[in-house]
Amino acid sequence: MNKYPNSKSLAEKFEISTRQAHRDIEYMTSSMRAPLRYVAKHRGYEYTDDTYILPNIYLTEEEREVLQFLSYRYEQVNISNTGKNVSRLSHLFRQLSGIQSEPEQSIERLPMFEYNSVLLQMLSILTTAIKEKKMVELILQDGNRIETVVGYPTRLMYRYGEDYLFMNVSVEKEKQFPLKNISKVHVRQENEQDIPGLTGEIQNRVIGNNHSIQRKPFLARIKLKEQLKEESWYGFHAKKVDENHVYEIQFFDHDAFLSLLFEKEWKSIESPRWLKEQLQQRCSNILKKL
Amino acid sequence: MREDENNMILKSQYVDALYESLTKSNLFSGSKSLLAGMTTNSFRFQVDQRISSEGIFVYNWSSEHWLSCDFLGIYNRVGCWYADQPLFPHYRDYMCQLILDSLEKGYYPVIWNGEFVSVVAYDKLSQTFICKWHEDKIYIKKNDFGLKGYPYWFVQFFGKRLEMVSSDIYKESLVQATYKWESHESILPYNEYGCGKRAYDFLANAFINKDYDFEGAAEVLFWLSRIKKEILQYLIELQVDWNELQNIVKLYEQITNILNGATKNYIVNVDKTVLIPEDNASEMAGMMMGIKELEQTAMDEMKMILREVFHYRNDQIGLR
Amino acid sequence: MKKAVSNIKLIRESKSFIDCLHAVLLAANLYKEPKYMLSGKSGMAFKFCVHRELLPLSVTSYGQWEAEHHEGMENVGILSNSFAGYTRHPTFPLYQEAAIFKIKQSIDKGIAVIFWEPEFCVIHGYDDEEQIFFYTNGLDEEEKVVLYDNFGLNITPFWYVHIVTGKADVSDREAIQMSLQTAIMEWETSHKTPPDTSIASGRLGIQYWINALECGKFDQRGAAYILSAAIQSKCEITSYMNEVQGMIPQVSSACKIYLKLSSLYEEFRRLKHDDTFELIRGLKEAMNMEEKAIKELKKVTSTFPNSYPWVPRWGTGPTR
Structure with a gap:
């Protein structure tokens, strides 16, 4: 995230709609009195008062755990149902932060989840392992059958009142395990990069409910003037293709990307054709006006 | 139609045809009761005020049948409309071509022909579809497609099946079961049809008022008995890996026992038609209310077991 | 190589579905009357819904699209095919794959396709090499593009495609x-x-x-x-x-x-x-x-x- 986030970058970062991000910014300024200011030059917001922090309330460790657990539940449930849950969660946080909520918004019933400290601990270990791309060893017990499985956990999923761990157990093979069958988790110290051939990347496989399909980016091959210092071209993810400064650049919003092509320097567009054509069209439209 | 073990003439239900089609298309392997349960077909029950046998087939085919396969992760397409519409000849030709294409790919469609049947082959010479119908076969001329099931035509095509987690399908089926128990089929006039738990009130009322179709009632009751047996078999299969279902299984055992006992109230005529005579109607009414209570308890148990799912689905329990 | 249907003139003025349908039919030479006749005959002009809080979705929330649109189109003799559902459902990729195939087939036949962006838009072309569809929303002059992989995914939880397959004479x-x-x-x-x-x-x-x-x-x-x-x-x-x-x-x-x-x-x-x-x-x-x-x-x-x-x-x- 850059130093001056805006609704677009927030939307991308948190995978929410730009409108939702915009509402969140509005919420921060109006309800939480966050001293935010829009800086046109950087097309984003900054704090006018650096000492400001979002309202905090004192939570015990256990309360924090419950919140963590609930946020995980809500996040998962939101995929499967009506989409009202985000507002429910924000409503909950609003209550927690001590800000009075509007009565109309609190009519909806909050779904209830059973809190289980053992489960929570396991979720917490696995979440860390996923984040740090650590290899784990699971002891599975299903009835009288006990087995050990080793692999890289990729994600957690909650379906039909049960939690599942998805794990790459061999190259390109992802398997899922119900958490209730895991009797022990041992996190190993090796991390993914140490073992060639086994990638921890999530395969876009469709198993069961609650699977949200991620949008894929457009890819453009663009020859730049010089080598990039990092894997990014003005905020767009860029992967080096060859030594001639050709990069494969990812983008979702083709409008924003086209605008960038007008503003920034580059040498040639190798692909896709449609992007070249649209750029050409825009240029000729402008030329006609001149 | 065919006779079952109780001499009752029963029409081939959707799940009968579906079982034939999916098994033959290598899209399902398992018992028919497992299929009926997983697709939630055995949990659907509706009756009209006079308990006529037509009520058995009055529901939203288009959506229920599509969903049946979607629950299993099977790609499927449904075509369904009136057979006397101006566009019917176009649809007939188009659907017949699609059936041929589908047979070629090894996917066997289900069609409506006054009852549901599975199309298993096509005879080019006589331009006839050969359909599996229980242990027999029936033949439908290509040009007669949609005519015997007047005024409706229906066809369902199948395709690839996704790898799904069975336990998810089982759980969804029970959630859907309670949904069907509590909701009214939206295409039916509310005062004329009873669905789910309301169906028992309709049955009881008709029996109490002695205002019902004597033969139709016997057929509906046989159907009711059949689906409850299917549910019982289904739950018994699920129980192997799902202990919590124990009580529900017991409840369905009781329900099926009551329904088995009800057959003593039926009369089989010389021409093999079966009817429920007026004299036995009061006893039948009592039985219906008894079953309703037992099934309500079973539904409450299901909700208890899957409480978190119900909670987060909030007021739309049927919506996945 | 890009393949496209020419002459698509999408003008946003009526319900977006009718705007799209009219543009598609006119370009394919399947309809000649003015838009108000299509809107009237299909019954679409009479559909009017309002959300309690006057949300913008009111205008398109006139029922289940597949049922509503099919009925309206049947009425003017338009034969069609549709795909719809929730993108979160596990079977979505199966239908997405089938829809992409059918859309390309339709464009090859010279008939553009309606889909939900939202609002309803018209896909008039595709490019297999670049794996994209070209579409227009009637508001922006510039042709829009969507990757096959992302087809159907939009800010609403559901997706929808309607493909016109032909025309029949109706009274x-x-x-x-x-x-x-x-x-x-x-x-x-x-x-x-x-x-x-x-x-x-x-x-x-x-x-x-x-x-x-x-x-x-x-x-x-x-x-x-x-x-x-x-x-x-x-x-x-x-x-x-x-x-x-x-x-x-x-x-x-x-x-x-x-x-x-x-x-x-x-x-x-x-x-x-x-x-x-x-x-x-x-x-x-x-x-x-x-x-x-x-x-x-x-x-x-x-x-x-x-x-x-x-x-x-x-x-x-x-x-x-």
């Missing part, structure tokens, strides 16, 4: 009769998306509109969208009725009322942005006026041959 009179019956049904049905009651149709829809304006808690953008869509619909209905009375003279009294109603709605356009009091007063008058128009239409339709006595096996049920 004008029957189409008109059906459309008038649709007009009555749309006015009298309270909710088209059960069990959701936050959106109301027809008469109750106007009441929801009035209620929202009275309590002052509503979406500004949605309110403007509902108003402009309603003005356009009334205008279309008036032009349609005007043509219809040539064939069915009994419609003339309803036609006169619609003419007045349309000018009343036109006056709303001239109201100041914050003059809700005037708008409420006007809407109350409009509601009474439309009630009278429907009453007149009922007199006309009572002379039509009876509509189907059968319960359909499809329809607008709750989505699951």
